[in-house]
Amino acid sequence: MTAFALWIVLLPTAASKFVLNLTPKHPMARVGDSLVLTCKASGCAEAVTFTWSSLIDRSLYGKTETNGTVSLQIFNPLGIHHINTVVCKATCRTKGEDTQNAQRSTKVNVYALPKDPTISRSDLLTEGQESNLTCTVPDVYPAERLIIEWLLGDEVLLKQDEHLEVQTVTSVLKYRPTAQNNGQNVTCRATLDIGIDKRTRETVASMTVQYSPRNITISENTQVKIGDGFTLTCRAEGNPEPTVLWRKLDQDGRSVVAGEGATLLVEEASWSHGGEYECVAHNVVGNLTAHMTVNVQDKSVNPKTVIIPAACFVFMTAAATTLMRFLKRAKQASSYELERTRILAYKSCRYSP
Incomplete structure (x- = not known):
């Protein structure tokens, strides 16, 4: 009987590859929320040692929790100071084998949705004069993702989306108002567009525009009998509301104040009340004048009587x-x-x- 010998040769196998995963890959969260980074190792037969650090020499301001092959970096509550490039390093030490190291990094991004903007002005709005309207959007990040729009009614006057560097963003609208803008609404709209979350906040303010008197109306030329009473009226539009002053012009072109207010009342006309009257409507922006004539007649006037002023x-x-x-x-x-x-x-x- 022939004997056979069986040789079994055990060849050394290659060590398992040590792999490290860090999730989420592109973390972004809102200020005040919580964010958890998960670092998970595979391919290590022994315990894994984890180390969390920053790409630059600064604190992570987070909390670390490790359980076997998984380590967590927890940011709660999240703030702008957590903006950083976070590095997870892992070491695998297996008996009889070389130490294996692996690391992964990710950039933590934080955003703060804008609060309601505030609208202010440098001075009173006056028709035809350029003024600065300022819109301030507080506590927003990243400011370079912020879009600010100025609207008058539904019309977009200005859109600002250039890169900014501060967390309180200010937009200035240079605008030359007209009288028609008085009482209209101007809107500052702030939109933070960061892809995963988009929010728009806006503030509406009513415009108060000062403008000089216009659309003046005055009584027509008037004939009155001597001794009778008469009333003259004069009104004009404007903002602030115009004040009315009455003047009577003499033959030399000089004027004397006859009264104040929209209505001039004369209870008993005399010869001296006859002549040309001037109404002056004025406010802080400007003034406007109108003229009319009062003709005083004798009560005895008839077809055969000569009128003698x-x-x-x-x-x-x-x-x-x-x-x-x-x-x-x-x-x-x-x-x-x-x-x-x-x-x-x-x-x-x-x-x-």
């Missing part, structure tokens, strides 16, 4: 004598005498009925 009491003696004689016998005057007297009165006073 106050100015006609000073004329040539001859004309005065003729007029007085005519007035005494006007009813018996011939057509020739009447016409002659009218011509004299016209030449003396530059006035005829």
Whole structure:
């Protein structure tokens, strides 16, 4: 019987590959929330030693929990100071084998959604004058992802999305308002677009625009009997509301104050009340004027009576004598005498009925 020998040769196997995984790959979380980084090792038969660190020499401000081949780095609550490149290092020491090392890193990103913006102005808004409107968006990160829009009604006036470096973002709108903008709403809209979460906050403010008086209306030219009362009115639009001043112009073009307010009331007209009146509507921005005339007449005026304004009491003696004689016998005057007297009165006073 032939004997056989069986040789079994055991060849050394290659050591298992030591692998390290760090998740999530691109961590991003909101300020105030919690974030957990998980570092998991595989391919090590013995215990694994973990070390957490920063790519730069600074604290991680986190808490570490390790259980076997898994180590956690916990940030709670998350803040802007946690923005960092975090490194997880793991060491595998197996008896009879070389020590194996592995590491993974990831960038922790943090964002803070914007709070409601605030709108302020450097001065009062005045029609036609350029003013600065300032929109401030506090506590936002990363500011370079912030988009600020200025709107007047539904119209976009300005869109600002350039890179900024601060966490409180300020946008300035240079705007030249018109009177039509008074009472309209201006909106500052802040949008933080970071992909995983998008939030828009906005603040609406009503615009108060100062503008000079306009659309002035004044009483039409008025005839009034002497001794009767009359009322003149004058109004204008403007912001602030215009104040009205009445002036009476004399023959030399000089003016005297006749009253204040939208309504000028004269209870009993005299000859001195006749003439041209000027209404001046004014506010802090400007003023506007309008004119009208008051004609004061004698109550005895009839088709055969000559109208004699106050100015006609000073004329040539001859004309005065003729007029007085005519007035005494006007009813018996011939057509020739009447016409002659009218011509004299016209030449003396530059006035005829």
